[in-house]
Amino acid sequence: MSTGVIYTETVVHAAPAEFVADAPYQLAIVSLDSGGRLTARIAGERVKIGDKVELAETRNGTEFFRKLA
Amino acid sequence: MADAGVSPSQIEAFYLGNFAGPSFVGQNHLAPYIAGSLGLVGVPCTRFEAACASGGSAFFHAVSSVAAGLNDIVLVAGVEKMTSQTTPKVTEILAGAGDMAGEGRAGATFPALFAMIAKRHMYQYGTTREQLAAVAVKNHANGAKNPLAHMRKVITMEQALAGKMISEPLTVFDCSLISDGAAAVVIVPLERASEFTDQPVRILGIAQTSDYVALDAKADITTFWAVREAAEKAYKMAHVTARDIEFAEVHDCFTIAEIVATEDLGFIKKGEGGPYVLEGRTRLRAERPINASGGLKAKGHPVGATGVGQICDVALQIRGEAGELQLDRHSLGLAQNLGGSGATAVVTVLGAI
Numbered sequence A: 001m002s003t004g005v006i007y008t009e010t011v012v013h014a015a016p017a018e019f020v021a022d023a024p025y026q027l028a029i030v031s032l033d034s035g036g037r038l039t040a041r042i043a044g045e046r047v048k049i050g051d052k053v054e055l056a057e058t059r060n061g062t063e064f065f066r067k068l069a
Numbered sequence B: 001m002a003d004a005g006v007s008p009s010q011i012e013a014f015y016l017g018n019f020a021g022p023s024f025v026g027q028n029h030l031a032p033y034i035a036g037s038l039g040l041v042g043v044p045c046t047r048f049e050a051a052c053a054s055g056g057s058a059f060f061h062a063v064s065s066v067a068a069g070l071n072d073i074v075l076v077a078g079v080e081k082m083t084s085q086t087t088p089k090v091t092e093i094l095a096g097a098g099d100m101a102g103e104g105r106a107g108a109t110f111p112a113l114f115a116m117i118a119k120r121h122m123y124q125y126g127t128t129r130e131q132l133a134a135v136a137v138k139n140h141a142n143g144a145k146n147p148l149a150h151m152r153k154v155i156t157m158e159q160a161l162a163g164k165m166i167s168e169p170l171t172v173f174d175c176s177l178i179s180d181g182a183a184a185v186v187i188v189p190l191e192r193a194s195e196f197t198d199q200p201v202r203i204l205g206i207a208q209t210s211d212y213v214a215l216d217a218k219a220d221i222t223t224f225w226a227v228r229e230a231a232e233k234a235y236k237m238a239h240v241t242a243r244d245i246e247f248a249e250v251h252d253c254f255t256i257a258e259i260v261a262t263e264d265l266g267f268i269k270k271g272e273g274g275p276y277v278l279e280g281r282t283r284l285r286a287e288r289p290i291n292a293s294g295g296l297k298a299k300g301h302p303v304g305a306t307g308v309g310q311i312c313d314v315a316l317q318i319r320g321e322a323g324e325l326q327l328d329r330h331s332l333g334l335a336q337n338l339g340g341s342g343a344t345a346v347v348t349v350l351g352a353i
Helices: A017-022 B021-025 B030-037 B054-067 B087-095 B100-104 B110-125 B129-143 B157-161 B190-195 B225-238 B255-264 B273-278 B303-318
Strands: A003-012 A025-032 A037-042 A052-059 A062-067 B013-017 B045-048 B074-081 B165-167 B180-187 B201-210 B247-249 B332-339 B344-352
Touching: A003 A037, A003 B110, A003 B165, A017 B087, A025 B110, A037 B100, B013 B030, B013 B054, B013 B303, B021 B074, B021 B087, B030 B045, B030 B074, B045 B054, B054 B074, B054 B180, B054 B201, B054 B303, B054 B332, B054 B344, B074 B303, B087 B110, B110 B165, B110 B255, B129 B157, B129 B255, B129 B273, B180 B303, B201 B225, B201 B303, B225 B255, B225 B332, B225 B344, B247 B303, B255 B273, B255 B332, B303 B332, B303 B344
Parallel strands: A037 A062, B013 B045, B013 B074, B247 B332
Antiparallel strands: A003 A025, A003 A052, A025 A037, A052 A062, B074 B180, B201 B344, B332 B344
């Protein structure tokens, strides 16, 4: 599940209480190359639908993906 | 109950739609709590929770019990009290209607889930921000004429597009309201309706359906499969087609949700919901008015009350009691209530006797 393609994304400005300090942050549904989809956060550069991404890290149980060069 | 001329002693069961009373106000066991305040005791009182379709679900189960012959006179209510919490707290409580172990853990809010639906709909069908905003402009225009609307304020396309960003591409004007509210209806068998009113409204068809809770578990997020299924079943039960429906109250929790609903209900082809609203075809007194009441967008969205409120609005139109919002063609209407990002759907077809 280390690589995939952005199926859809958004940048969250109004965050739930737990994530207010992180906002604005980008959230995406990634179509994994290994099959299935995963809702994850985006680290670094903003992504758009169709962009290829790879898993950058897992923090507090949440996967962070980054754009593949 | 006053409208139906029914006293508490005649009610045989009470069905309550409520999403998150325990989280919003710290009160559990809400059905007997509310029934007790009406002096209604001794009968089954049950709370139904199906996220934003809690009211629709309570209504569906109440109709089922009457149709099965188990009860004759039942009361259905929906209620939510949301404004006593801060917006981040409300956002957190609402997020609990999603998959908290997956999308919730990653920081998804309900606006974020519908923003991702909007982005994908824009990508696949060329839907534009102006088309989304057209839903808000229309529903605010309708709501301004509804004395029971939470926000009676007309907005312009420019204002809608320039609203504060909530979750891209959705601005505050693409989102329904955080509201307090309640609605109630009395259901009786058709053959007894004349005992209570000379203007009964007939439930011609109804269905509740379900789908996966997590948005990322759905094959295509530009459509609510559960809504399509519920519509198909409700139309079949009512012996009508989408074409026959004269007007509808649909679940516009976000502007994109109304666009997707008009497609899934079969009013317009998939992908053409954006132009359908921007061209004005769903305005008051246009070919098929959608959300004449102002919808969740302007009338407000007290979550658990919404599904029952929609039934009330369709019923008022059918009875010709919608005041300034009264439509010209009002003999066959539809209500569509959605829970979460499509895990519960309730579709009801209502008509004049």
